[in-house]
Amino acid sequence: MTRLRWGMIGGGEGSQIGPAHRLGALADGQFDLVAGALDADPDRGRDFARRLGIAPDRAYGDWQEMLEGERNREDRLDLVTVATPNATHFEITRAFLQAGFHVLCEKPMTMTVEEAEEIVCVARDTGRICAVNYCYSAYPMVREMRAMVRSGQIGKVRLVVTNFSHGHHADAADADNPRVRWRYDPALAGNSGQFADCGIHAMHMASFVTGDQVERVSADFVSAIPSRVLEDDAMVNFRMAGGTVGRLWTSSVAVGRQHGFDIQVFGETGGLRWASEQPNQVWYTPLGGRTQIIEKGEPGLSEDAARLSRVPIAHPEGFPLAVANIYVDLAAAIRGETRDGIPLAEDGLRSVAAIHACVSSARAGGQWVDARPPMFR
Amino acid sequence: MTRLRWGMIGGGEGSQIGPAHRLGALADGQFDLVAGALDADPDRGRDFARRLGIAPDRAYGDWQEMLEGERNREDRLDLVTVATPNATHFEITRAFLQAGFHVLCEKPMTMTVEEAEEIVCVARDTGRICAVNYCYSAYPMVREMRAMVRSGQIGKVRLVVTNFSHGHHADAADADNPRVRWRYDPALAGNSGQFADCGIHAMHMASFVTGDQVERVSADFVSAIPSRVLEDDAMVNFRMAGGTVGRLWTSSVAVGRQHGFDIQVFGETGGLRWASEQPNQVWYTPLGGRTQIIEKGEPGLSEDAARLSRVPIAHPEGFPLAVANIYVDLAAAIRGETRDGIPLAEDGLRSVAAIHACVSSARAGGQWVDARPPMFR
Amino acid sequence: MTRLRWGMIGGGEGSQIGPAHRLGALADGQFDLVAGALDADPDRGRDFARRLGIAPDRAYGDWQEMLEGERNREDRLDLVTVATPNATHFEITRAFLQAGFHVLCEKPMTMTVEEAEEIVCVARDTGRICAVNYCYSAYPMVREMRAMVRSGQIGKVRLVVTNFSHGHHADAADADNPRVRWRYDPALAGNSGQFADCGIHAMHMASFVTGDQVERVSADFVSAIPSRVLEDDAMVNFRMAGGTVGRLWTSSVAVGRQHGFDIQVFGETGGLRWASEQPNQVWYTPLGGRTQIIEKGEPGLSEDAARLSRVPIAHPEGFPLAVANIYVDLAAAIRGETRDGIPLAEDGLRSVAAIHACVSSARAGGQWVDARPPMFR
Amino acid sequence: MTRLRWGMIGGGEGSQIGPAHRLGALADGQFDLVAGALDADPDRGRDFARRLGIAPDRAYGDWQEMLEGERNREDRLDLVTVATPNATHFEITRAFLQAGFHVLCEKPMTMTVEEAEEIVCVARDTGRICAVNYCYSAYPMVREMRAMVRSGQIGKVRLVVTNFSHGHHADAADADNPRVRWRYDPALAGNSGQFADCGIHAMHMASFVTGDQVERVSADFVSAIPSRVLEDDAMVNFRMAGGTVGRLWTSSVAVGRQHGFDIQVFGETGGLRWASEQPNQVWYTPLGGRTQIIEKGEPGLSEDAARLSRVPIAHPEGFPLAVANIYVDLAAAIRGETRDGIPLAEDGLRSVAAIHACVSSARAGGQWVDARPPMFR
Ligand SMILES: NC(=O)c1ccc[n+]([C@@H]2O[C@H](COP(=O)([O-])OP(=O)(O)OC[C@H]3O[C@@H](n4cnc5c(N)ncnc54)[C@H](O)[C@@H]3O)[C@@H](O)[C@H]2O)c1
Ligand SMILES: NC(=O)c1ccc[n+]([C@@H]2O[C@H](COP(=O)([O-])OP(=O)(O)OC[C@H]3O[C@@H](n4cnc5c(N)ncnc54)[C@H](O)[C@@H]3O)[C@@H](O)[C@H]2O)c1
Ligand SMILES: NC(=O)c1ccc[n+]([C@@H]2O[C@H](COP(=O)([O-])OP(=O)(O)OC[C@H]3O[C@@H](n4cnc5c(N)ncnc54)[C@H](O)[C@@H]3O)[C@@H](O)[C@H]2O)c1
Numbered sequence A, B, C, D: 001m002t003r004l005r006w007g008m009i010g011g012g013e014g015s016q017i018g019p020a021h022r023l024g025a026l027a028d029g030q031f032d033l034v035a036g037a038l039d040a041d042p043d044r045g046r047d048f049a050r051r052l053g054i055a056p057d058r059a060y061g062d063w064q065e066m067l068e069g070e071r072n073r074e075d076r077l078d079l080v081t082v083a084t085p086n087a088t089h090f091e092i093t094r095a096f097l098q099a100g101f102h103v104l105c106e107k108p109m110t111m112t113v114e115e116a117e118e119i120v121c122v123a124r125d126t127g128r129i130c131a132v133n134y135c136y137s138a139y140p141m142v143r144e145m146r147a148m149v150r151s152g153q154i155g156k157v158r159l160v161v162t163n164f165s166h167g168h169h170a171d172a173a174d175a176d177n178p179r180v181r182w183r184y185d186p187a188l189a190g191n192s193g194q195f196a197d198c199g200i201h202a203m204h205m206a207s208f209v210t211g212d213q214v215e216r217v218s219a220d221f222v223s224a225i226p227s228r229v230l231e232d233d234a235m236v237n238f239r240m241a242g243g244t245v246g247r248l249w250t251s252s253v254a255v256g257r258q259h260g261f262d263i264q265v266f267g268e269t270g271g272l273r274w275a276s277e278q279p280n281q282v283w284y285t286p287l288g289g290r291t292q293i294i295e296k297g298e299p300g301l302s303e304d305a306a307r308l309s310r311v312p313i314a315h316p317e318g319f320p321l322a323v324a325n326i327y328v329d330l331a332a333a334i335r336g337e338t339r340d341g342i343p344l345a346e347d348g349l350r351s352v353a354a355i356h357a358c359v360s361s362a363r364a365g366g367q368w369v370d371a372r373p374p375m376f377r
């Protein structure tokens, strides 16, 4: 087995998500980081790339340069990660797909539904993988929940309740802090703030775990800090194609919550609960029975959860390894194996459509709105 | 100090809430149980009353008999508790108030807003106390939260998020079980199921802790078990008079949740969290600081929380003692002292109005509806 | 059913354990508090007694006066609780037993093994109940653990690990605080500090849950605050008659632990865990299986645990109700019913013998010492 | 920055600790895995090495072959990891150190104190790094605890209480299972079972966090499964040079504990608690104050903890990243930077000496025994 060649756009020094991609992509020895346009500032990007061990001729100043440089190489990249700010995802992802690269794009995949549909088409046309980094879905115990739902262990799913809330944007004095401000400014962030940032992880998770799709939404968006144009707190009720009812709360002003992403799935014959801050367990309650704690790595897990439990039971695995699970699955897929848990452009599209539907609903006082992308109606 | 004379209607043998009232009323030695009409079945009620030590002439067959028997006694009752099924609260409570008794009524106080307004008026006219048993508000650490909000420790409150969910009605096979079925049958339960049963505790708590009132609601009601007419799962968004945003989820089909009542309050300068299944702590996070665990009984608590911490720090106090706190405050009020934490008829009225507003909103697809009782608009 | 007549010695205003006895004894309506010598100061004691509703002629200045006053009454006391400081337990308990009263004595029952053996003999001779307030053993979920062990659900017990540690005496500046100082002064506290205060609860619990008795101990006693003569931290290894190995840690300098009393029982086919700060659950793991959470009040509990679950599942019950469980069982026993969970003088004796054995062992550098009372060897 | 060349001995396919080393060493892009003798079976080892991307000429059949192959290469290894069974550590580690390689050896470093002292001397003589994989000490929040103790935030440390217990060897039927049996067989495991396997992590941690050394021990070793010669449960009391008292419990028959490694440190002015199954928080209680939750990645952490917090606050990091932290520090040290948190041969020696002291003490009924290695007395 030789290593795959991997390149990164964005995720420069000091970025939030960059380290998770590098730890995740490298941990399994499946990828070598051989090219990058890592920073908005070309010099900083080149310098950082070199410090990461990238050869000078592949330490690019921007993604266009990288596209040109990589397009016709013999040893061309096997995978390109796009970890830049949201507004740039579409253009970069489309360009690399069209040039024949597999792409892992950060969420949200695009700003508009039209763009997202276009990405889906380009991926289909070129036959390239376009994955979207809904990395929470790659935790082994999330896979276990999915497998349990699939095999009917909790019966037909009635209800999904999911929250993704933190308090890191609760300081009104930060209204002028550029690292925070842009997120609530439509000029830079599009039409949604907190829902597009965190809420869609929760909404993707609801689909991922239930194997069902969101059809209709009713949303209540709030700017708890009044100077913000976009929402910093949102409640979304939804209905899935199979009839499941959904409730999703997301907030960035919930002081005291660090990164509270959890999901509860309630079916006719059982319930499940998982929380991202203690990701190595699932709480499972059969109807009429006691709550049981399922541990990552315990004997008898589903194939997927067992495979992705890397270290022994009760040795915790965290966020970087969830990202690593996305990368091992991508490596396998690139090598031609089948993996069914990778979030793809279609999932990215559904999320973007859901954002737009929620925004419309919130503007209409919570009216129910079709959340399906036009191409899937 | 002599003991007060206390009588009970409902709460018979095998009832759910009866034992909590008795444990609560007696624990402090403030009340003697001297009269009762405890059961729908007169004989069972009389028999149980005697076994509880009630004198035979005050062991009544029904509440009308009790009213007649007690009305003109020298040693008349100081307090009557009404712990019968919901539909009977109005008539019994009104009758006893009118006869000059103080009353502690179970929630919901009445079935209609008109009835609730009438109770408020009767209580005002007679000058009697009409309390409603929102006993969760009497936990010492709930009082601590209220005191902290009041004294500005978390700044202006932006957001209240509260859940009260369990899974004890999740078994579809129970659809024919009479102990469960009536709760979702409008003929017996009125116009709301789970929201009226558990949700209003959460809504009262939101008001109690913030010191603010619910003005508008938008509700999504669901019958997860389709044969039910009334909702077994509800999501309610609300707005309070002072601008606070509220989110309330309540469910009886959440398999694996035992009795998950929790509340989170997020203000401009801090956040608070409390959960009824671990009621002796509050989690407090100052903006930009670390989460701190406040313990019942620790030095420096607010006066109310300190007074209601009965046993030393880290010796847990549970639900019966929360009910006891309602009773000690009632005893003090009956003896003429001032207590400001007792939930009164006005609070009961607001809850009933909120139920009706939520039902209307849910029927109108989540439209925002005024939740204030007419007399408070 | 008429109420039993109850009297109290000690437990005056401001005392630590007094309120728990009153809440516990009264909550079930089984006892009336009709007599008391509540305080070391006769006037404060009489005054407080009256405020608690005790008739003036039964509000005594000291226990001798109370003994004389109650000895020959028609309506003599059915039960006397002794909640005074440790050094007085022996004399008071013996005197009341000899006068024919049932007694509930606080732990430790006496200061010396000889005294404890004498109490056992007096109780046997007079046929009176002499109970000792190991109230933790009366939590419903502790009873559930005991029932599970008894019925063989975890197989032969190999190992018991129990801790009872807090940090409330960790402040060296408190060395001069009289409320703390006496506890580590042999003149006032006898030969053991923290072990005699908290450790013996844990040791009793180990016996109670396993149904086995401690035979040998090896102890390491430490004065973490060097000015203390008696230990404020102790580790005790022990062996039970049936071969079970025990490990017990107790500390009063464990800053950050509030009242951390927990017990873990490990058998050949399963393990159990219970913690006093979250007393309404037991964690049970069958060998090779998943951890299950057993809830107070769930269907299918053992008879004793079910009977002592007073309010519905997931409505927490705390310390005062554990004490109440001691009192309901005593009431039943006084009325002639059989109850097998009441800690008796024999248990009190075993604890006192264990304290002395641990002290000897600690002085001998941890040498193994016989912990059985002479009369049980 | 070019990558360092890394080789592995042991950690073959299906081994327990192998994956953690690979994930850890590779995650940061500091090392390339270029050589290995991965398995007791030469063919399996070579085959697995190739599948991991190791060049065929560096996929060795055994460590002697590897030593010969690597000794004189131009591109010789920068670091060799020894992850074989315990009895082989000494010989392999010594040989590679003597050949001038830096070594990371698994714990316990050797079987005898003499061997361990020899490793220390060889490392000193050759000037090579000999690290020992006490990887728990590399969790960022463990580093934070260490920094807090160092800077005096909890005052002089009085007490350290640490447990490392699991129940994975509790099944008596496993007595014949070769994967378990050898651990309790002196011929294969040396003179200690569970203490040498898990207990020494806890003992190292006690030293690491307090910055102090164990001087004397008193141990109680038990074979809960009687057919075992070596202990499967152990309690160790200890004293450190600075006077700190230690209590350490370790067990492999604690059914229901998964991998319960925790440590509590109690000082004159505060207490700390950390648990390996929730490794991203430290609980800190200042004397007389409230417990605070310190989060990995929060602002204001000590330099070391901040540096080793790789992904944002509340994105959990687990065991493989703790191992990664050992490797990044080794990479820095190999490149000539100073890192003071790497566990070294001296630490490995102290652990081995402690094992032997505990065994002696346990055999002598718990007598206190000097635990210092002869060369440090
Ligand atoms: N999957 C997840 O859990 C998760 C978590 C955090 C962020 N994200 C997503 O990752 C993306 C990046 O977020 P972040 O928080 O790391 O942002 P950030 O602002 O911390 O970092 C962005 C990085 O991209 C670089 N960059 C900006 N424009 C660039 C360009 N045109 N070309 C190359 N580099 C450019 C910046 O210099 C910086 O290094 C966003 O889309 C965000 O939604 C996902
Ligand atoms: N505050 C709380 O936390 C809480 C909790 C549970 C129930 N409740 C409320 O308490 C009330 C009773 O609920 P429950 O769960 O105990 O019901 P339940 O059905 O368990 O018991 C009702 C009791 O009332 C008796 N009863 C019925 N009709 C009567 C009548 N006309 N006269 C006298 N007695 C009569 C029944 O015989 C029975 O003993 C309800 O209003 C409920 O909403 C409140
Ligand atoms: N079972 C438990 O969990 C538990 C918990 C706490 C205390 N205790 C035990 O309860 C007993 C009392 O402890 P405390 O913490 O409440 O002590 P405390 O010092 O807080 O109160 C002692 C009370 O006894 C009164 N008193 C003292 N001497 C008296 C006398 N000769 N006659 C009458 N009253 C007298 C004092 O005035 C005071 O009111 C002790 O034996 C203690 O070990 C048990």
Ligand SMILES: NC(=O)c1ccc[n+]([C@@H]2O[C@H](COP(=O)([O-])OP(=O)(O)OC[C@H]3O[C@@H](n4cnc5c(N)ncnc54)[C@H](O)[C@@H]3O)[C@@H](O)[C@H]2O)c1
Pocket: D009, D010, D011, D012, D013, D014, D015, D016, D017, D018, D037, D038, D039, D040, D041, D062, D063, D083, D084, D085, D086, D088, D106, D107, D108, D133, D134, D135, D197
């Ligand atoms: N630091 C930790 O937290 C931690 C955790 C687990 C194990 N360990 C230590 O790691 C070491 C290995 O433990 P494990 O649990 O992975 O054992 P294991 O039995 O699961 O794996 C041992 C591996 O070493 C290989 N091996 C055996 N002899 C060899 C030899 N002579 N040359 C090359 N390879 C050889 C085996 O084929 C196997 O692949 C032990 O010393 C153990 O104490 C440390």
